[in-house]
Amino acid sequence: MTESLLWNNLKYELQPWIRTAIDVMGFERMTPVQASTIPMLAGNKDVVVDSVTGSGKTIAFVIPVLEKIISEQANNVKFKKGHFHTLIIAPTRELSKQIQAVIDSFLDHYPEGLYPIRSKLLVGTNTRTVRDDVAQFLDDRPQILVGTPGRILDFLGNPTVKTSSCSMVILDEADRLLDGSFLGDVENILGILPKQRRTGLFSATINSAGENIFKTGLRNPIKITVNSKQSAPQSLNIDYAVVKLEKKLEYLLTLLNNYKFKKCIVYFPTCIFVNYIYNFFQHLQKSKVIESKLSIFSLHGKLQTSSRMKTLDSFTQTFDNAILLTTDVAARGIDIPDVDLVIQVDPPTDSDVFLHRCGRTGRANRIGKAIVFLSEGREEDFVPFMKVKNVELQRTDLKISNLPNNFYDIFKTWVLEDRARLDLGIKVYVSFIRNYSKHSAGSIFRLQSFDYAGLCKMLGLFRLPRMPEITKHLNETTSSSKIYEGGWLIDPPLDLNQILLRRREKRKNRLDDLKNLKAINDKKKLKSELKKKNMSWSNKTDSKEAKAGRRAKAQLKRKAIEEQLKLANDSSNESEEEDWKELVLQKKRKKGVITDVQGSFDDL
Numbered sequence: 001m002t003e004s005l006l007w008n009n010l011k012y013e014l015q016p017w018i019r020t021a022i023d024v025m026g027f028e029r030m031t032p033v034q035a036s037t038i039p040m041l042a043g044n045k046d047v048v049v050d051s052v053t054g055s056g057k058t059i060a061f062v063i064p065v066l067e068k069i070i071s072e073q074a075n076n077v078k079f080k081k082g083h084f085h086t087l088i089i090a091p092t093r094e095l096s097k098q099i100q101a102v103i104d105s106f107l108d109h110y111p112e113g114l115y116p117i118r119s120k121l122l123v124g125t126n127t128r129t130v131r132d133d134v135a136q137f138l139d140d141r142p143q144i145l146v147g148t149p150g151r152i153l154d155f156l157g158n159p160t161v162k163t164s165s166c167s168m169v170i171l172d173e174a175d176r177l178l179d180g181s182f183l184g185d186v187e188n189i190l191g192i193l194p195k196q197r198r199t200g201l202f203s204a205t206i207n208s209a210g211e212n213i214f215k216t217g218l219r220n221p222i223k224i225t226v227n228s229k230q231s232a233p234q235s236l237n238i239d240y241a242v243v244k245l246e247k248k249l250e251y252l253l254t255l256l257n258n259y260k261f262k263k264c265i266v267y268f269p270t271c272i273f274v275n276y277i278y279n280f281f282q283h284l285q286k287s288k289v290i291e292s293k294l295s296i297f298s299l300h301g302k303l304q305t306s307s308r309m310k311t312l313d314s315f316t317q318t319f320d321n322a323i324l325l326t327t328d329v330a331a332r333g334i335d336i337p338d339v340d341l342v343i344q345v346d347p348p349t350d351s352d353v354f355l356h357r358c359g360r361t362g363r364a365n366r367i368g369k370a371i372v373f374l375s376e377g378r379e380e381d382f383v384p385f386m387k388v389k390n391v392e393l394q395r396t397d398l399k400i401s402n403l404p405n406n407f408y409d410i411f412k413t414w415v416l417e418d419r420a421r422l423d424l425g426i427k428v429y430v431s432f433i434r435n436y437s438k439h440s441a442g443s444i445f446r447l448q449s450f451d452y453a454g455l456c457k458m459l460g461l462f463r464l465p466r467m468p469e470i471t472k473h474l475n476e477t478t479s480s481s482k483i484y485e486g487g488w489l490i491d492p493p494l495d496l497n498q499i500l501l502r503r504r505e506k507r508k509n510r511l512d513d514l515k516n517l518k519a520i521n522d523k524k525k526l527k528s529e530l531k532k533k534n535m536s537w538s539n540k541t542d543s544k545e546a547k548a549g550r551r552a553k554a555q556l557k558r559k560a561i562e563e564q565l566k567l568a569n570d571s572s573n574e575s576e577e578e579d580w581k582e583l584v585l586q587k588k589r590k591k592g593v594i595t596d597v598q599g600s601f602d603d604l
């Protein structure tokens with residue numbers, strides 16, 4: 001690395017405490033994007049920064065933000081109550097929190113006795129309202145606000161929050177913030193900020209924002225581009241494996257069981273897919289199909305904020321064999337240095353996101369490997385498609401190993417054990433196909449040639465769910481599995497009504513019994529009813545010895561549960577359990593993911 005990247009050679013004189021912070025962080029040299037951006041942005045230029053993932057863009061805007069606040073405070077510009085200096089906008093809560101953490105790690109070195117500089121996070125949570133945020137903002141008087149567009153807009157809408165002193169705006173992952181889903185909010189935010197301000201746009205795929213860049217009110221911006229020939233960092237190896245769709249999970253498990261990694265992120269296309277697979281993987285881990293040393297976490301946008309943050313923290317703090325099953329909510333910006341493996345079960349619908357997902361590893365010159373599974377056939381065209389975008393993918397050949405031969409049967413049995421699992425599996429199937437139809441490279445990811453039966457089998461399903469919109473494609477499908485009459489993938493078909501009814505009846509009887517018992521107010525009668533129930537269930541009167549044996553067993557069980565609870569409390573998996581508690585609560589409140597996709601076996 002060249003001497004010109006030594007911090008002393010930066011064409012801008014940094015505050016001594018900022019230099020101290022950099023030294024403590026152990027960053028001997030600037031990254032190229034920092035060397036180019038800091039003098040510009042701190043020196044009053046608007047910037048549009050295009051630099052690969054993991055190249056240090058965060059510090060490239062955090063330092064100028066701090067420098068500007070210091071210089072304005074030195075000029076006796078005092079911020080009145082209700083005013084702030086800088087607004088940093090990011091597309092996800094996780095990324096906003098991470099940016100705030102970087103700011104705060106600098107502020108830890110800010111000299112005591114000076115007028116304090118503070119930051120405030122503005123993201124939607126289940127515990128804090130916008131009013132809470134405003135109250136805290138008025139009390140603490142932070143100069144820097146970091147958050148997601150929706151929450152920021154609500155916050156700025158409060159009449160006690162004044163925008164007239166805001167002199168700097170940063171859009172991190174700017175192309176994402178300027179795409180269809182965020183653009184309206186972002187334009188509204190920018191519309192209520194003063195026009196006389198500095199604006200910085202940052203991303204590894206900024207060009208995708210196209211003309212929308214000019215909707216941000218940039219004034220004579222400087223474009224800073226680093227590494228334009230290769231769209232991915234050099235320390236990142238990107239592989240692809242061509243596999244049968246129905247076998248994807250088995251390839252994934254083979255990799256997870258056999259590949260040596262510290263931290264691995266696995267991307268799935270939808271939130272319910274993550275739910276479903278996380279649940280199944282838990283089952284596989286209990287049945288020892290997945291190595292017990294693996295710590296599995298799940299993270300997606302339908303979970304509560306607190307749970308998402310905790311899961312990310314736990315994943316960050318688990319140092320070996322940690323696996324995060326997630327969606328694109330964790331595709332951009334997330335910086336977890338030890339991630340050394342990224343697996344994409346499917347390519348994302350937006351090819352830019354492919355780079356962002358891969359870029360969670362191979363950051364800051366560390367070696368990283370990313371692997372994407374492509375289904376046999378037309379999807380293989382994804383490789384030349386990415387080459388045109390300056391992304392080279394190398395072929396890797398994988399073999400399924402150390403998994404039971406009857407993997408599909410194991411999955412199927414697990415699905416059949418519970419009606420809710422079957423329903424969820426069907427919804428995963430439907431949401432997968434809806435998502436697939438949104439691929440921007442529509443000529444590669446075609447519904448006409450999609451392997452519908454393969455997807456079913458990958459999900460442990462055994463009959464094609466009805467989806468009117470794909471019926472016309474079923475004749476053309478390149479499926480490797482035979483589809484029998486009625487959409488069955490197995491022969492003979494299962495009598496699902498029998499299996500599910502048997503389970504339903506059993507559960508209903510149990511619930512009826514409980515309801516009847518609850519309705520008995522007379523204690524004596526209740527006791528005798530309970531005795532009767534015991535008798536009818538066990539069909540015998542217990543001997544004294546049997547009772548004592550049962551009591552001892554119950555005691556042992558209680559003790560074991562207490563131990564487990566204690567372990568769980570001590571362990572880093574705590575948030576993962578929270579995830580599931582919250583999921584259950586979410587489902588109860590009928591707010592869950594699953595309400596917006598519909599699918600069914602017609603006769604269930």
Ligand SMILES: Nc1ncnc2c1ncn2[C@@H]1O[C@H](COP(=O)(O)OP(=O)(O)OP(=O)(O)O)[C@@H](O)[C@H]1O
Nearest residue numbers: 027029030031053054055056057058204333335364
């Ligand atoms: N000068 C430096 N020297 C060494 N490491 C650095 C330097 N600056 C930043 N880093 C580290 O590099 C990693 C990546 O930084 P950062 O998250 O800012 O990347 P990014 O360019 O924003 O990536 P993405 O596009 O994925 O958001 C971080 O762990 C950060 O601490």
